Amino acid sequence: MKRPSLTYKKPKTLLNKGSGFLEGYSHTLNPYAGCAFGCSYCYVRGMPVSLFREDAWGSWVDVKTEAASVLRKELARAKAKGPVTIFMSSSTDPYQPAEYKEGITRSLLEVMADDPPDFLLLQTRSPLVTRDIDLLQRLGERVRVSMTVETDREDVRKAFSPAAPPIPARLRALRLLADAGVPAQAAVAPMLPSSGSFPETLRSVVGRVCIDDYYRGDGSGGRRSGRLGLEAIYERLGEKDWYSREAFSKQYDSFTRVFPEGSVLASQEGFLP
Template sequence: MNIDYSYKQPKTLLNKGTGFLAGYSHSLNPYTGCTFGCSYCYVRKMPVSLFRGKEWGTWLDIKKDSAALLHKELLREKKKGPVTIFMSSSTDPYQPAEYKEEITRSLLEVMAEVQPDFLLVQTRSPLVKRDIDLLQKLGNRVRVSMTVETDLDEIRTHFSPSAPPISARIQTLRKLREAGIPTQVAIAPVLPSSEAFPELLRPVVDLVCIDDFFMGDGAHGRRTQQLGIQDKYEELGYSDWYHPEAYQVVARRMRELYPEQQVRISQEGFAPF
């Protein structure tokens, strides 16, 4: 697939946390667009994508000179009160372009110096382990949330073929944990999985966040419905999994192995601290 890359000079990086992210003072997106191009991504039906006029996953804006801007904004915002940051809400901070561009790494370098009160790094990419040195500097002020929607890689390939394999994400969680980085797994959105899923996760993570299309797409499932995701479930013979109560199957399995307080649902699981 040909990707249309553009370099943009952002006017601002820290955006006020609202809606699903109202528990955060700010959200931070190192890129606009995401070349993982997951079929179920709710951003496909948001203005940032709709007004672009191009297929989600085929374009990417790279926010150049971001570090200097973030340094300035962080100093300003910290004077106003606690700064809690969700990175990222509408892009993956460790998508393939980050290998070369290192925008996310440059932002972490700033945050290691001018530390926010809390930073959640949301990704599905093993590349995050490259920045263990910087994440360690943030101590308990950071948590890495790794998306692992299923333990079945054949399911992953149907819904997000350009995203990293499940095994690579599990290995990354193990490395982060060994390095002392606070981590969690985000089963978000819930995809069909097996009864062995909890056993796969237990050695590598303590916190489990479960979210689905109906709670987490920002429109009570309407955005996902417009994407035709239900058809994919039916084609694969998993129509029972496309249901507002399906997440409870995964939650019940997780709670058989994890203490109740370590299994969190939707917005609660992404909350700071």
């Protein structure tokens, strides 16, 4: 698979006001623009950051250089005005492949470890997050890692997001985070076709789960996702029943039968501070 092209840009600002689905946060923070994982269902495909680029989503990444110095100043100003809660990241994966070399996300965590926000949710699907366990431990209860695990079936993962990390590697990462005492959850978001043992698999590695689908989570009642041609993938897999509003209730119920009361959250509530 072809590697995405990298462009290096120095941002004037990093912290953006939380709004819409993320209105429960004071700010969002994106270490990169673009995402090499290029998941077929990603709602960012239909947003201006993607639509106004000539190249396809997943084929380009902007690296935000000197991001730590920008954040250090912005964070201090924001904290002087009131509580600071940060969602990282809303339109990219902070641990996509470029992070191995560039280290932008780690540099931002170093700033926050020294000057902690009130809360940080770190949303990723990459096991690379375990590299930064030392910094996450310093943040203590102020951080939660939300690891996307949409399915337990590799054939499904490959059909929807072939460039994303394998599911077993993500499960191992959740185990490592738990062993290190780092607060974490699995984000079954968007929920994809999975096996009947999926709830038990996740229960063995994490104590909290958030479940979401296109209709609740794409900010448009499923219309934005509907324009991405996803139904054809479900049809190829012979899993069209999963592409419906009814599928959410069935999956949610299957998890509540396995997880303790209050530890299975739905859509937006599962991502709030």
